[in-house]
Amino acid sequence: MAELKVLISRQEIAKRVSELGAQITKDFAGQSIIFVGVLKGAAIFLSDLARQVDLDSTFDFIGVSSYGNRPSPTQELQSGWDSTGEVRLTKDVDQSMKDRNVIVVEDILDTGLTLTVLKKLLLAHQPRTLKIAALLDKPSRRKLPLEGDYVGFKIPDEFVVGYGLDYAEKYRSLADICIVPRE
Ligand code: IMP
Numbered sequence: 270m271a272e273l274k275v276l277i278s279r280q281e282i283a284k285r286v287s288e289l290g291a292q293i294t295k296d297f298a299g300q301s302i303i304f305v306g307v308l309k310g311a312a313i314f315l316s317d318l319a320r321q322v323d324l325d326s327t328f329d330f331i332g333v334s335s336y337g338n339r340p341s342p343t344q345e346l347q348s349g350w351d352s353t354g355e356v357r358l359t360k361d362v363d364q365s366m367k368d369r370n371v372i373v374v375e376d377i378l379d380t381g382l383t384l385t386v387l388k389k390l391l392l393a394h395q396p397r398t399l400k401i402a403a404l405l406d407k408p409s410r411r412k413l414p415l416e417g418d419y420v421g422f423k424i425p426d427e428f429v430v431g432y433g434l435d436y437a438e439k440y441r442s443l444a445d446i447c448i449v450p451r452e
């Protein structure tokens with residue numbers, strides 16, 4: 270595979286995550302928050318973001334996997350993914366969300382399918398508020414009308430890895446966000 274190219278450096282990520290943390294701290298002043306990270310891609314973003322929020326907060330994780338239609342990473346790289354396939358829950362939250370301020374934390378907002386399903390699912394828990402934090406956003410790929418409330422960076426339609434994001438489970442622990450070239 271060709272070499273990865275840095276799209277967003279670790280310094281730029283740290284600066285933006287601290288801005289998002291400050292914004293959340295301001296928006297929820299005097300209240301408490303539960304961050305709900307979407308496994309596994311959001312784990313690193315969540316751990317950095319939660320520490321930049323100066324409020325009473327805790328976190329939980331939810332797991333999802335896309336059924337059937339999502340192609341292999343190689344296919345996804347070459348031709349993108351144009352399905353509105355189904356999303357299956359593989360791990361539910363461990364604590365009650367009722368009357369709580371919930372912020373779903375996701376690595377990347379792509380077609381919008383995952384977060385549309387998760388939003389519906391979490392709303393059934395009757396939270397007081399439900400917001401979406403996504404480190405990355407590929408608006409040109411959206412299939413369902415959904416916007417993040419706290420978005421780190423809008424990026425072009427490239428396949429990216431690092432800072433939690435993977436390509437076939439590889440590269441999650443890279444400190445920078447890098448583009449995987451479509452050879
Ligand atoms: P959506 O349901 O299409 O919005 O997909 C969101 C999920 O697709 C993310 O949580 C990622 O797991 C995956 N994904 C989308 N784009 C990328 C990418 O560029 N790199 C790695 N994973 C991606």
Ligand code: MG
Nearest residue numbers: 308309310376
């Ligand atoms: Mg993901």
